[in-house]
Amino acid sequence: MTGQTELLTRRAQLLGPSYRVFYDEPVHLVRGEGVWLWDADGKRYLDMYNNVPCVGHCHPRVVAALTAAAGTLNTHTRYLHEGVLDLAERLLGTMPAELGHVMFTCTGSEANDLAIRVAKAATGGTGIIVTANAYHGVTELIAGMSPSLGVGVPAGPGVYVVPAPVAGGKDVGERFADGVRAALAHMFEDEIKPAALLVDTLFSSDGMVCDPPGFLAPAVAAVRAAGGVFIADEVQPGFGRTGVMWGFSRHGLVPDLVTMGKPMGNGHPIAAMAARPAVLENFGKQARYFNTFGGNTVSTAVARAVLEVIASEGLLENAATQGAYLLAGVRSLGSTRFGNTRGAGLYLGVDMIDANGAPDAAAAKRVVNGLRGRGVLIGAAGPHASSLKIRPPLPIDRAAADFFLSALADTLAELG
Amino acid sequence: MTGQTELLTRRAQLLGPSYRVFYDEPVHLVRGEGVWLWDADGKRYLDMYNNVPCVGHCHPRVVAALTAAAGTLNTHTRYLHEGVLDLAERLLGTMPAELGHVMFTCTGSEANDLAIRVAKAATGGTGIIVTANAYHGVTELIAGMSPSLGVGVPAGPGVYVVPAPVAGGKDVGERFADGVRAALAHMFEDEIKPAALLVDTLFSSDGMVCDPPGFLAPAVAAVRAAGGVFIADEVQPGFGRTGVMWGFSRHGLVPDLVTMGKPMGNGHPIAAMAARPAVLENFGKQARYFNTFGGNTVSTAVARAVLEVIASEGLLENAATQGAYLLAGVRSLGSTRFGNTRGAGLYLGVDMIDANGAPDAAAAKRVVNGLRGRGVLIGAAGPHASSLKIRPPLPIDRAAADFFLSALADTLAELG
Numbered sequence: 001m002t003g004q005t006e007l008l009t010r011r012a013q014l015l016g017p018s019y020r021v022f023y024d025e026p027v028h029l030v031r032g033e034g035v036w037l038w039d040a041d042g043k044r045y046l047d048m049y050n051n052v053p054c055v056g057h058c059h060p061r062v063v064a065a066l067t068a069a070a071g072t073l074n075t076h077t078r079y080l081h082e083g084v085l086d087l088a089e090r091l092l093g094t095m096p097a098e099l100g101h102v103m104f105t106c107t108g109s110e111a112n113d114l115a116i117r118v119a120k121a122a123t124g125g126t127g128i129i130v131t132a133n134a135y136h137g138v139t140e141l142i143a144g145m146s147p148s149l150g151v152g153v154p155a156g157p158g159v160y161v162v163p164a165p166v167a168g169g170k171d172v173g174e175r176f177a178d179g180v181r182a183a184l185a186h187m188f189e190d191e192i193k194p195a196a197l198l199v200d201t202l203f204s205s206d207g208m209v210c211d212p213p214g215f216l217a218p219a220v221a222a223v224r225a226a227g228g229v230f231i232a233d234e235v236q237p238g239f240g241r242t243g244v245m246w247g248f249s250r251h252g253l254v255p256d257l258v259t260m261g262k263p264m265g266n267g268h269p270i271a272a273m274a275a276r277p278a279v280l281e282n283f284g285k286q287a288r289y290f291n292t293f294g295g296n297t298v299s300t301a302v303a304r305a306v307l308e309v310i311a312s313e314g315l316l317e318n319a320a321t322q323g324a325y326l327l328a329g330v331r332s333l334g335s336t337r338f339g340n341t342r343g344a345g346l347y348l349g350v351d352m353i354d355a356n357g358a359p360d361a362a363a364a365k366r367v368v369n370g371l372r373g374r375g376v377l378i379g380a381a382g383p384h385a386s387s388l389k390i391r392p393p394l395p396i397d398r399a400a401a402d403f404f405l406s407a408l409a410d411t412l413a414e415l416g
Numbered sequence: 417m418t419g420q421t422e423l424l425t426r427r428a429q430l431l432g433p434s435y436r437v438f439y440d441e442p443v444h445l446v447r448g449e450g451v452w453l454w455d456a457d458g459k460r461y462l463d464m465y466n467n468v469p470c471v472g473h474c475h476p477r478v479v480a481a482l483t484a485a486a487g488t489l490n491t492h493t494r495y496l497h498e499g500v501l502d503l504a505e506r507l508l509g510t511m512p513a514e515l516g517h518v519m520f521t522c523t524g525s526e527a528n529d530l531a532i533r534v535a536k537a538a539t540g541g542t543g544i545i546v547t548a549n550a551y552h553g554v555t556e557l558i559a560g561m562s563p564s565l566g567v568g569v570p571a572g573p574g575v576y577v578v579p580a581p582v583a584g585g586k587d588v589g590e591r592f593a594d595g596v597r598a599a600l601a602h603m604f605e606d607e608i609k610p611a612a613l614l615v616d617t618l619f620s621s622d623g624m625v626c627d628p629p630g631f632l633a634p635a636v637a638a639v640r641a642a643g644g645v646f647i648a649d650e651v652q653p654g655f656g657r658t659g660v661m662w663g664f665s666r667h668g669l670v671p672d673l674v675t676m677g678k679p680m681g682n683g684h685p686i687a688a689m690a691a692r693p694a695v696l697e698n699f700g701k702q703a704r705y706f707n708t709f710g711g712n713t714v715s716t717a718v719a720r721a722v723l724e725v726i727a728s729e730g731l732l733e734n735a736a737t738q739g740a741y742l743l744a745g746v747r748s749l750g751s752t753r754f755g756n757t758r759g760a761g762l763y764l765g766v767d768m769i770d771a772n773g774a775p776d777a778a779a780a781k782r783v784v785n786g787l788r789g790r791g792v793l794i795g796a797a798g799p800h801a802s803s804l805k806i807r808p809p810l811p812i813d814r815a816a817a818d819f820f821l822s823a824l825a826d827t828l829a830e831l832g
Contacts, residue, residue, distance in 0.1 A: 007496045014504040015711075016517035016693065017700025021494055028496040032489045050491065052708060058487050067483045071474050073448045074683030075466065078437055080423045080444040088430040101432030106522040106685045107709060113555045138707055139529045139555040152702030262708055267490030269522040269685040269709035277432065284433025286568030291554055292468060292678055293523060293685035295431075 003040070004028060022379065023372050032057030035393045035400050037377070048392045048404050049377045051347075054239050054263030055309040056395045062266045065305035069298040076296050077104070083300040090307050091274065094245045096254045100277040104270065104295030108235035108261025109137025111271045114289070115231045115257045116141060116196065118275060121283040122256075123227055125193030126157070129183050131164040133383045135205035136198060136233055145198060148205045158192055164206035164383070165215060167349060168340035173215030180219040184226045194228035196257075201247030202237040207382025208349030208389065210242070210342055216251040229256035229279060235271070236347075239263040240310055240394055243320030243345030250344065266306050270299040315394040319345040322396050329405040330390075335412050337363055348390035351382070359384035363415060370411035376404055419456070420444060438795065439788050448473030451809045451816050453793070464808045464820050465793045467763075470655050470679030471725040472811045478682045478721045485717035492712050493520070499716040506723050507690065510661045512670045516693040520686065520711030524651035524677025525553030527687040530705070531647045531673045532557060532612065534691060537699040538672075539643055541609030542573070545599050547580040549799040551621035552614060552649055561614060564621045574608055580622035580799070581631060583765060584756030589631030596635040600642045610644035612673075617663030618653040623798025624765030624805065626658070626758055632667040645672035645695060651687070652763075655679040656726055656810055659736030659761030666760065682722050686715040731810040735761040738812050745821040746806075751828050753779055764806035767798070775800035779831060786827035792820055 007028060011019060027045065031038040034056040037045045047057065055062060069083075077084055088102040105111045120126055128145055130136065135148040143149055144156025155161055162179035165172045180197060187194055197220060203209040220230045232255035237247025239260070248255050256279045261271030271294075283289075293299065310316065327343035330350060337360070339351035352363040364380040367388060371378055379389040392400070423444060427435060443461065447454040450472040453461045463473070471478060485499075493500055504518040521527045536542055544561055546552065551564040559565055560572025571577055578595035581588045596613065603610055613636060619625040636646045648671035653663025655676070664671050672695045677687035687710075699705075709715065726732065743759035746766060753776070755767035768780040780796040783804060787794055795805040808816070 004496065007498065007501065010501045010505075011496070013516075014501050014508070014518060015493075016519065016691065016696045018519065018696070018703060018705035019493060020704050020706065021496065026496050029489060029491055030497075032491065037489075037491075052492070053490065058490065060487075063483070063486045066486050067479070070479045070482050070684075071476075073445060073453075074469065074474065075445055075448065075453075076468070077431075077435060080420065080427070080437065080442050081446075082423065085423065085426045085430050089426075092430070100429075102430060103432065103434065107526065107707065109526065109707070110523065110555065117556050117559070138705060139526065140533050140557040141555060143533070143703070149703060267709070267712065267714065268486075269712075269715070275432065280432045280434070287434060287559070287565060288436050289434035289554060290436065291523065291525070293683070296683065296685075298683065299685070 024369050025372070027372065027377070035396045044375055046376045046400055046403055048390050049379050050393065051236060051241060051391045052262045052267050054394050055266050055306055055313070055315065056393045059266060059309060061309055062302060062305045065301050066268060066298065069301035074296055074298045076292055078290065081297050083297050083304070084295040087300040087304050090304065091272065095258065095274060098254045098276050099258060099274045101275045101280050102272050103289060104272050105291050106269045106271060106293050107137070108259060108271050109139050109142050110291065111259035111261055111273045112136045112142045112198070112233060113139045115259050115273050116198070118257060118280055118283040119196035119229050119231060121286055122229060122279045123193065123195045125195035125228060127160060127187040127192040127194040127228070128158055129160050129162055129180055129197045129223065131199060131203060131206050132161055133164055133206045134200065160186060164203055165209045167207060167209045167342055167351065172209070172212065173218050176215065177218035177222055181222050184222060194223060194226045196229050196231050197223040198231045198233060200233045200236050201251060202242065202344065202347060204236040205381055207351070207387040208342065208347060210344035213250040214252050217253060220253055231255065231257045231259065233259050235259060235261040239306070240316045240319050241345055241347050243316060243323055245316065264306065265299060265302045268299060268302040269293070270303050313395060319394050322346060322398070322401055323348070325398065326390070326401050326404070329401065330408065333409055333412060337412065337415060346392055346394060346396065350388040350390065352386050352388065359386035361385040364388055366415055367411055370414060371407055374407040374410060376407045440785050441788070443788065443793070451812050460791055462792045462816055462819055464806050465795050466809065467652060467657060467807045468678045468683050470810050471682050471722055471729070471731065472809045475682060475725060477725055478718060481717050481721035482684065482714065485714040490712055490714045492708055494706065497713050499713050499720070500711040503716040503720050506720065507688065511674065511690060514670045514692050515674060515690045517691045517696050518688050519705060520688050521707050522685045522687060522709050524675060524687050525555050525558050526707065527675035527677055527689045528552045528558045528614070528649060529555045531675050531689050532614070534673060534696055534699040535612035535645050535647060537702055538645060538695045539609065539611045541611035541644060543576060543603040543608040543610040543644070544574055545576050545578055545596055545613045545639065547615060547619060547622050548577055549580055549622045550616065576602060580619055581625045583623060583625045583758055583767065588625070588628065589634050592631065593634035593638055597638050600638060610639060610642045612645050612647050613639040614647045614649060616649045616652050617667060618658065618760065618763055620652040621797055623767070623803040624758065624763060626760035629666040630668050633669060636669055647671065647673045647675065649675050651675060651677040655722070656732045656735050657761055657763050659732060659739055661732065680722065681715060681718045684715060684718040685709070686719050729811060735810050738762060738814070738817055739764070741814065742806070742817050742820070745817065746824065749825055749828060753828065753831060762808055762810060762812065766804040766806065768802045768804065775802035777801040780804055782831055783827050786830060787823055790823040790826060792823045
């Protein structure tokens, strides 16, 4: 806890009122390596939360690529350079052939903002469908499509909010599509032309809803039938989180636009949007696009290194294997405080419930803080903040998974 | 020109229709050091254009800070860390005491987008005033405040476009304020409450208008009297470009909100918004703000290194000294093709005119491409694309300045 009070005071003074910290006792981190983090007192934490350092904290190969590139040239896409083209080619190589172009930004927010601009230009529409507790980013446009930011940040013009799919619910896909069809009917009544369905293909901030794979298809079909496009927000599911490269492929879908960010540079600010060429065409006619740092020589070298590490270390396979082990391990704890438990690769969602089966945010908070005390970092999410969010870097091994399961068992025992 | 055609073909295929390159013969860069760049054929270029690598391309101290930080910990502001606080403190130390908080983003676009959200929350207004050829960024919100993107990207709702100040014009400040007052009157008629005047304090994309220092004050006073705030977009002028740290101080003003970006990380994606605490208060009540990469441990280490280099190498003084030398040198060429010539530190604007004194975009283009052939990179800007934009990294020395002046003289001679 060295200097924690002082740091919190300085934060409030310097950064102002919009910043938040995690945990009742915030963590003061000073070092990271692989799936481990250390605080200023030398205490070690197993990182079961951060999806950004997807190949592990401070991966030496990624740091080496960053160092080499930053020492050679750091400049932008208005000069020719191969790096941005090689990265675009590799990214497209991981996607269905229908996706033909990539544009680079620095953040997932910028990628989603761009995708909405592109969707509007492609369709001539302005209506956007998002889920009830969605989070897609922080620009004014995208904050207006992120109901999880709370009532202080209302939905923007043309934004229609639909019920999120329910983890463990009945007829998940058809019920979700019912909501989407109702929103399309409201757009029609309002004389708003549909532009896009924008969803995180793992519904992370809605509490993580992954099953059954394929459930998104009827909703996407309804949007396309109404003239809108499907934007897969892969900022959370992308880059192997689910044990496959992209979350949309779990649903058997080929999106019109794909956005990606967080894990793309293992912490380095790079993000992107992939597009079907026909969908990008109108935007290209109307607007040039230049993002000063987006696709620069350094960022693209880092992102290439991340893709190489994912492949060379077999991290998709590891995510699938260790994810299944973790899910089985969580379930085997047999806690009466668990409602639905689910996982897709290394993204697990566990609903905490009370004795009546109702969402229990207080219990989730106690588990999150209890694990923090035991040296394990996780988070909570969902509409009631009652779903545990378990999402380690992809190279987690069996020993670390067991460490987590043991700490979780102890925390649950304490919870009673 | 090794492989240039192939690279252009791959770009169009992979990146799609919204990307542009500089120069009739695009430059394929492979290395940078100080104020120099090298292409794939080993040809050397003097960089008289790029303001992003403000302390010089690949500055070893900045690269070392990046490497050390990236190898230690790369994580975000929801954990405690001192780096983001130290940076905020140092930045605020370069500004008037009224500016008390800093929030971090990754790009100038995100910083301007956030500033508009904050201005709206602070004033309850939605009316925004920008100049006729302004460029402030690429989010949908900010693209709608960037008329320089062309007719394909129309002004957004509540955006009022005013005539830019005229370089070398009469009564620059009063005439600019007249336009701002007219826009405020139109807002009043339209029942739109004013939120902000958003200007680049160097009016870069309007052709660079810097004189007389102080001319912005009457317009800012008019906006404040109408209940709006003043957002100084320092993405171009900030970090010493004009020979002082911030462009707003040349105008004797203390902004309500300050946005910054491009040179802040010498190419690393970091940007920020500084605010008067009272102006940030309402936004803080309404919204939390989290930018995954904004203010992370690595970005903030890089930005601190940039500030240290600016101080330790005396780059503000160098910008003032070499800028004055360059401006005098350009004027001493006595070209009849030059209209108004102006400079503020290391940002020079030179209007190219034809025999009748009219803006001459073709001549500007010939100079830009002629200099490229002679190994010097500059650009053109302004409403007619007829103003030369000369803007080297801050550590330029006398010999490099002479190299530029000699190449410019040769290019002008060829122009006739």
